Amino acid sequence: MAAEMPTEKGLNFHSKKEILKFNQEEQVAVALAKYIADLSDKFVNEKGSFTVVLSGGTLIDTMRKLVEAPYKDSVAWSKWYIFFLDERVVPLDDPDSNYKLAKDGFLSKVPIPREHIYAINDSLTPEAAADDYEERLKQSVQQGILRKSHMTGFAEFDLMLLGMGPEGHVASLFCWHFQRFEKERWVTFIKESPKPPSERITFTFPLINSALFIAMVVTGEDAADAVKVALSRPHHNYMPLPVEMVSPQLMLTWFLDGPAAHKVRTEC
Ligand SMILES: O=C(O)[C@H](O)[C@@H](O)[C@H](O)[C@H](O)COP(=O)(O)O
Numbered sequence: 001m002a003a004e005m006p007t008e009k010g011l012n013f014h015s016k017k018e019i020l021k022f023n024q025e026e027q028v029a030v031a032l033a034k035y036i037a038d039l040s041d042k043f044v045n046e047k048g049s050f051t052v053v054l055s056g057g058t059l060i061d062t063m064r065k066l067v068e069a070p071y072k073d074s075v076a077w078s079k080w081y082i083f084f085l086d087e088r089v090v091p092l093d094d095p096d097s098n099y100k101l102a103k104d105g106f107l108s109k110v111p112i113p114r115e116h117i118y119a120i121n122d123s124l125t126p127e128a129a130a131d132d133y134e135e136r137l138k139q140s141v142q143q144g145i146l147r148k149s150h151m152t153g154f155a156e157f158d159l160m161l162l163g164m165g166p167e168g169h170v171a172s173l174f175c176w177h178f179q180r181f182e183k184e185r186w187v188t189f190i191k192e193s194p195k196p197p198s199e200r201i202t203f204t205f206p207l208i209n210s211a212l213f214i215a216m217v218v219t220g221e222d223a224a225d226a227v228k229v230a231l232s233r234p235h236h237n238y239m240p241l242p243v244e245m246v247s248p249q250l251m252l253t254w255f256l257d258g259p260a261a262h263k264v265r266t267e268c
Pocket residue numbers: 055056057058059085086087088098162163164165166169170171172195
């Protein structure tokens with residue numbers, strides 16, 4: 001199913017979309033682990049590395065099967081590079097840090113080289129942390145760790161793993177905040193995030209949509225209304241929810257459990 005998207009810069013792909021619905025969250029976790037491991041194999045075989053972007057929230061827990069057999073020993077972890085889609089501007093050992101969440105639930109359990117993990121500089125202000133992270137992404141392009149997309153001019157990540165808030169936000173791009181309309185920057189900041197903590201940095205939509213594959217991993221009843229809007233209404237002239245602006249270069253795959261998907265018509 002092709003998603004018709006607005007034609008603004010960075011939002012103009014007609015990416016393919018697939019919607020995978022499972023009754024139980026446990027089944028989402030099983031399918032997500034296989035999906036990630038298969039993409040890792042594909043990219044490592046094709047180009048010798050796999051660049052992955054993580055979100056915060058429940059995503060890390062939903063990735064739990066990836067650190068179990070058979071993947072723990074079969075995935076080429078040494079070829080992985082990890083980036084953060086958004087990050088709370090707090091110390092890296094703070095309970096609110098997405099880095100800490102990812103480290104405790106995932107990164108500490110697999111042998112990804114430490115120098116392949118791009119945490120934010122937690123000693124900076126939000127403005128400076130966003131500048132710093134953007135600069136490090138651009139350096140990674142120069143070093144050949146990330147490719148620059150010929151299509152977009154932005155870094156081209158292999159896989160981004162996204163969650164969605166109950167009102168349809170992704171990353172730290174919220175409905176009534178201007179950051180969602182950023183067209184030039186790769187990384188920006190927000191100081192009044194409606195979801196605490198208030199100070200964050202975040203990838204912008206042009207950078208998000210420069211990814212080759214995006215998995216939208218949404219579980220739980222709280223998300224059901226936004227999932228229904230995102231997957232049921234046609235894309236016309238209206239103000240989309242942030243989640244509706246997600247359109248990677250190749251494929252958007254929704255992973256939904258029963259409670260998150262129950263308001264979506266079955267033919268979607
Ligand atoms: O740091 C963050 O807050 C996130 O990156 C954010 O965008 C998250 O992915 C969604 O809010 C979904 O969170 P849940 O999975 O907890 O609902």
